[in-house]
Amino acid sequence: MNDIIKKPLIPDGSLKVCGYFTALCEAAANVGLINEYSMQQLQIRTLELLDSQIRSYTNDSTTSVPSELAKELMDSVFYCIGLALREYRTPEEGVSALLNNDILALFGAGRQLAKKKLSDFKNFFPRVLRENEHIKSQAYEWLVQKEVPLYVRKYNPVFFAHMNPDFVTYPLCYEHIDAEGIEYAREYIDRLYYENKFISYFDTKAVLAVLSSYSKSYRSVVFNLFSVVFQTALGCVIANRDPRELFLTRDDNNNNLAVLTGMDSTGVEKLLLDASQALFDIVGARGVGMKKYICQCLTDITPVVMYGIKIGNLNNIFVSYDDTKKKGLE
């Protein structure tokens, strides 16, 4: 009997990170952890908090603010409380904290967390840059030289902690991020770090050869550099070539096409996943986070490969180029 484990009313991981506070309140209400009266009290306390944020933001000069601004201030309050609540071991402990603690204290703790995360972000960012000093495009440079520093300068954990960055110039290989505010920004540069780290396992000349074969003016074209290198390396593994050389011929790709034709997307994804694991071993890739992210990327890469199979051409997916060009590069 002692082995019976009580099933949590709100399972861990069942709530999205985005909008965690409201999602937790609603989930708690649905399973009866928060009754109608407590919910109303929570709402009143949250409104009081918003009121004090509005007064603080306007230096107490006005009680009314544009609705859009009120919404932003409220989202920031929700975001900070959500940050504090996610620190608890389980959602149910979070609910208990909501009911028993002063919401102002939770908000303050969340705001401190946002500040800490900003500080961690600033410390980590130079590492991202160090991982990739040679393989750059204009879009990448714009991101790391303009957009990221601008976000760090403008990020306001006091009133707008929930604000997402405008990292729009350079796309990641896998862009879906379930996070907001400084956590979104951190996840973005973590992924950029993994992408740069992966590219660093290859010889710079080989990477440049692949990129310039993919697009002669690759520096000025907006595309994700990592995905081209990664896909080509996968093509090499499937074609039984050494992926460290990043060299594939059209004949290799014709063979790859023959291997892949007839497979459904699940089969292709499985094959790409196996190839990725082999690739990690060959290039000596380490780090659970990086491997996990790269495997996530396969979600977006598989449809691209499926399309290549459909049109009978994989040359721009597993980038191929001729021998003479390779010799020229050497």
Place this chain on the structure above:
Amino acid sequence: MSFDLINFSSPLVKKIAVDSLMETNDLSSQYGLTLTREQAVELSDTRFAALSDNGLFELRGGAAEKIIKTFCSSGYIMPDNYASVLNELLELFYYIKTAVNNVIPDDELIKQLDYLYNDVCRGSMDLLTGRETENLIRNINYGKHYKDRVDLSEEAEDENEDEQ
């Protein structure tokens, strides 16, 4: 249960607003003026409509509370016109706030309205909402008392210097 709080139709936001207005009776009753619950609800509805029309958001009693605290001592406001004057003042307040782009603090605007209503218009709401309101907006937008005037003066000085 929803957590959509930035919403004037939220019963909770409405209730908090009406309760705050009812609390002002403690002060205004000293001058023989009180709001009934119905009048407080009506005033609250006027306020939310004005806020909504002007794209603004406000909690609790907001400016209505401040207006009541300032105007309840006016000799031109009687028990029978108390609620209607408050409704009109409130609409006027948000109209002016928006027309001057929120550059004037609440307390300053209420002070101006108090002076105009009691000392200039002698309790005439028609005069206040017509001529004086437009004058006030013009004065705030181009007058000497507010920070944007400083910017305008600096611009004018710059232009003069350029001409010279």
